[in-house]
Amino acid sequence: MPSRLNPYISFDGDARQALEFYKGVFGGSLTLNTYGDFGGKEAGDAGDRIMHGMLESDSGFTLMGADNPPGTQHNPGNNIAVSLSGEDAGELRGYWDKLSTGGTVAVPLDKQMWGDVFGMCMDRFGITWMVNISEQQA
Numbered sequence: 831m832p833s834r835l836n837p838y839i840s841f842d843g844d845a846r847q848a849l850e851f852y853k854g855v856f857g858g859s860l861t862l863n864t865y866g867d868f869g870g871k872e873a874g875d876a877g878d879r880i881m882h883g884m885l886e887s888d889s890g891f892t893l894m895g896a897d898n899p900p901g902t903q904h905n906p907g908n909n910i911a912v913s914l915s916g917e918d919a920g921e922l923r924g925y926w927d928k929l930s931t932g933g934t935v936a937v938p939l940d941k942q943m944w945g946d947v948f949g950m951c952m953d954r955f956g957i958t959w960m961v962n963i964s965e966q967q968a
Contacts, residue, residue, distance in 0.1 A: 831964065833916030838960060839895040842904035845880035849895055858887035865900065868943055876900040911958035919963045926961045929953050
């Protein structure tokens with residue numbers, strides 16, 4: 831899979847409804863994972879909220895989104911991030927190094943509970959970036 835660049839939108843509890851709406855607009859395939867799918871009892875009341883959603887349209891558009899993590903504040907107008915994802919670890923680590931230099935790292939680039947390497951940072955211009963390096967299937 832080649833690396834890709836696409837928008838990632840944060841929601842305040844209505845990510846499922848929003849992403850289903852966008853599926854109605856753009857068509858395609860929608861994948862939704864909840865906090866409960868990965869967090870078990872730690873997810874608490876947020877268990878049904880969307881931890882990660884991805885819409886891939888037949889036209890080649892990709893839109894990702896999620897509900898804010900439990901305990902974080904939703905800030906409309908500042909609710910979009912840019913996601914870089916793929917399997918080329920060298921390429922994606924290079925982007926990470928450049929984007930995070932002079933910025934603020936919120937989640938260090940490291941192996942995550944879903945099996946991929948993921949990190950999130952805000953660059954020196956205030957733009958939030960998420961980098962996800964997919965583990966290749968054996």
